[in-house]
Amino acid sequence: MSEQILNARPLLEVQDLKVYFPVYNKSLIRKKIGDVKAVDGVNLIITKGQTFGLVGESGCGKSTLGRAILRLYNETTGRILFDGRDITDLKGRELLRLRRDMQLIFQDPYSSLDPRMTVFDIISEPIKLHEKCGKEELRKRVHELMDVVGLPDSMMTRRPSEFSGGQRQRIGIARAIALKPKLVICDEPVSALDVSIQSQILNLLADLKKEYDLTYLFIAHGLAAVKHISDDIGVMYLGRLVEVSPKSQLYRNPLHPYSQGLISAVPEPDPDLKKEENLLSGEVPSPINPPSGCPFHPRCRFAASCGQRCYTERPELREAEPGHLVACHLFDKEA
Amino acid sequence: MKTTKNDRRYRNGHLPWYRKKGVPRLIVGCILVLIVVLMVGVSLFWTPHSPVSGNLADRLVAPFHTGKSGTFYLLGTDPLGRDMTSRIMAGGQVSVLVALLTVALCALLSTFLGVLSGYYRGWVDSVLSMICEINISIPLFLIVIMIIAIFGSSVFVLALCLALNEWVSVFRQTRSKAIVQSNYEYVTAARVMGANNRKIIIHHLIPNIVPTTMVFSTLLVGSTIIAESGLAYLGLGVSKPFPTWGRMISEGQAYMNTEWWVSGIPAICIAILVLGVNLIGDGLRIIWRME
Secondary structure, eight states: OHHHHHHSOEEEEEEEEEEEEEEEOSSSSOOEEEEEEEEEEEEEEEETTOEEEEEOOTTSSHHHHHHHHTTOOSSEEEEEEETTEEOTTOOHHHHHHHHHHEEEEOSOTTTTSOTTSOHHHHHHHHHHHHOOOOHHHHHHHHHHHHHHHTOOGGGGGOOGGGSOHHHHHHHHHHHHHTTOOSEEEEESTTTTSOHHHHHHHHHHHHHHHHHHTOEEEEEESSHHHHHHHOSEEEEEETTEEEEEEEHHHHHHOOOSHHHHHHHHHSOOSOTTSOOOOOOOOSOOOOSSSOOSSSTTGGGOSSHHHHOTHHHHOOOOOEEEETTEEEOOGGGOTTO | OOOGGGHHHHTTTTSOGGGSTTHHHHHHHHHHHHHHHHHHHHHTTOOSSOSSOOOGGGTTOOTTEEOTTSOEESSOBOTTOOBHHHHHHHHHHHHHHHHHHHHHHHHHHHHHHHHHHHHHOHHHHHHHHHHHHHHHHSOHHHHHHHHHHHHOOOHHHHHHHHHHHHHHHHHHHHHHHHHHHHTSHHHHHHHHHTOOHHHIIIIIIHHHHHHHHHHHHHHHHHHHHHHHHHHHHTTOSSOTTSOOHHHHHHHHGGGTTTOTHHHHHHHHHHHHHHHHHHHHHHHHHHHTTOO
């Protein structure tokens, strides 16, 4: 797999991406009183054909990162390179063209489909927005897409309210792949579904990846769903990536104390297995006022023994093993 | 699951439309409104007698009685001997026209502004909401009286005035609905697919807001007719001698104790129309499951 990464060129490269949402006071005269640092300097490379899993607690900025890559926020600084092209400041027609190549699958299959539209309208919407397409051809293409995601043809004229969560998610997936995008950002696509449906949808995503030659940025809040589908995994904490590594290495040998905590939180189905006690405690600090130094230090079990640096100096993402990056002073060789 | 042939009928709530709650109201409301509209429609071509000139010999004939001249009057006559049936039929023209125009204006204005306000938020929303609050805090009836005093009282001026008086209540509903809808992910989805603001508003927001607008607009018809009657009662309606229901009530008030039908019958007509339209609005609200 590492060989594959070496050979493939990067499809998406994110350089020092920051998304700060301004916070205002509530009086009549608005005054800026701070920033929510939703994404705070993320560097990321996703190669073509890869599935990059992005994991973190809720509120750590993983969804914001995904949406910032899709250019949905104006409050973005840094650089986003897509297919070798800087897309950070694209506007108008150029941005519209970019939309073809990047799509989003939503977490909530209920609010992500317009309740007044039929399945046909929903799936054909992206095609209509980007191509001039005759009625017969449109019908044919929607028919094909429904077939690919496993929806019977007879449902074409129904509305989303008549479908179950899993079926709705299939409609959303059909809509996302309608234009054959290069990159699909999956924003927790299975966390709102039943466990039995989750695996079906994950398998569908895996099949589609092969068939349409897709690249995924797969966002999830737990490591369990990501384990199944990802090649590389990035762990996010408070708007920053704290560990990036191939899947096997991360599960075998998590380096960052936060990743260790996340892995210990995955429930084990074997009752005889002696489980390490929960390594994570406390709450995520406010992204308006992130802790000084390493943002994880208030919850870290090593911070007290590690020395002053954790409290004052922000650790950079560095290679600790080949292909395995971690942002922690424990693995800082220069120290 | 039912056969695909019948899918259309079992869609949305999985009940055939005629078995849904709210449908009886809708039907009764439609019948009442239809009666009034038919009556008014016929008056455009034919009335039993002239609505504006009467026979003074047949003053104040009671309903279902024959006057001294030997003419039978279904709903009696007024103090000038004019046939009430004809006056009711013709008087409805103004009332119904003003009500429909007002409500259409309200619906258009509040859908458009509500969507702008709820989708763009920011300063657009602040300004529009402020205008709303100013609108509510000033007793608009006084301003309406002023406008009519200046511009005269044609049907259109009347409708405009009344719309100005009432658009706020619909606007608030459409605005809040637009805010809710704008925050749904399907709007984000449309943006990711490459839809611009105009397309999002036209293809997604407006279709989702129209039911709200329709329900709250139909509920306005009642108060509009009553407001129009109120203006006519004050002598500010469409100019004499052409009758309107409101002015007929005001003209009959001196005879209320002895000849009830002069103001009673137009009042009943207003009540029927208001009831009918309210039933339609209420029925739609229940069928579409809105709060």
